[in-house]
Amino acid sequence: KDMVMMLVLDYSSSMSQNTYRMKTMSIDFINAISKMSSGNVHIGIIAFAGMDKAKSQVFPITPLNEGNSYKFEEFIRNSTMGTETALYYSMDNAMKMIEKYVAEKGFDSLNFNGTCMITFTDGLDNASINDDISLTMHRGSKNEYLAYLSEKLKGSSRKMILGMPLENFAIGFSGSENFSAEDLNLFENVLQRTTPDREHFTLASKFEDVEKYFKDITRKLTERWQTLNVYIGEA
Numbered sequence: 001k002d003m004v005m006m007l008v009l010d011y012s013s014s015m016s017q018n019t020y021r022m023k024t025m026s027i028d029f030i031n032a033i034s035k036m037s038s039g040n041v042h043i044g045i046i047a048f049a050g051m052d053k054a055k056s057q058v059f060p061i062t063p064l065n066e067g068n069s070y071k072f073e074e075f076i077r078n079s080t081m082g083t084e085t086a087l088y089y090s091m092d093n094a095m096k097m098i099e100k101y102v103a104e105k106g107f108d109s110l111n112f113n114g115t116c117m118i119t120f121t122d123g124l125d126n127a128s129i130n131d132d133i134s135l136t137m138h139r140g141s142k143n144e145y146l147a148y149l150s151e152k153l154k155g156s157s158r159k160m161i162l163g164m165p166l167e168n169f170a171i172g173f174s175g176s177e178n179f180s181a182e183d184l185n186l187f188e189n190v191l192q193r194t195t196p197d198r199e200h201f202t203l204a205s206k207f208e209d210v211e212k213y214f215k216d217i218t219r220k221l222t223e224r225w226q227t228l229n230v231y232i233g234e235a
Helices: 013-036 051-056 069-078 087-105 144-153 181-193 207-225
Strands: 002-010 038-048 058-065 112-121 167-173 201-204
Touching (some): 002 087, 013 112, 038 051, 038 087, 051 087, 144 181, 167 181, 167 207
Parallel strands (some): 112 167
């Protein structure tokens, strides 16, 4: 069955020494998925930092297989770091890319296995702007952009594509910055409000835990479209 997903990856400069591990983790994900896909898994990538990177470092959604996985890897390796964190804009754009791609491809709903995003970030949004609907980012609880995303990813207006909800797996890494207790609570609140339930997000202080959760997501996703074919010879 066809499945469409987006990787939304934080390339902000605060990642510093963990950048290489983040890239390796993402490439391992692509390689694992490519072994299960003959082009029926469609993946795009946004490597964001501030608004400039969020708009320019975008790999369009493409059918993935073992023959073209190197293109995804090259994009991940060659994407560069930047200042600021336009998390909300990147998630918003990823949703729009998925919805547009599915509409253009005209997938058969009977052979469609859903859509998802995998979002990784190491900090709070401090840059997102959406001029189309006049949304801006605020750090506090009265955050209109976060409220908008929460409705699309969790609330009563949750985005439905071919009859199935768009789901987001969110991974927060708090080990790159010196978070205050207030900011740490806000960080967890962001992850919680953009995912459907507790199984879809984690907030980790060690990168080893980030990698472990990423592998767990890979396992969950591959299990959805693996098919066991049993051939029984004529008696």
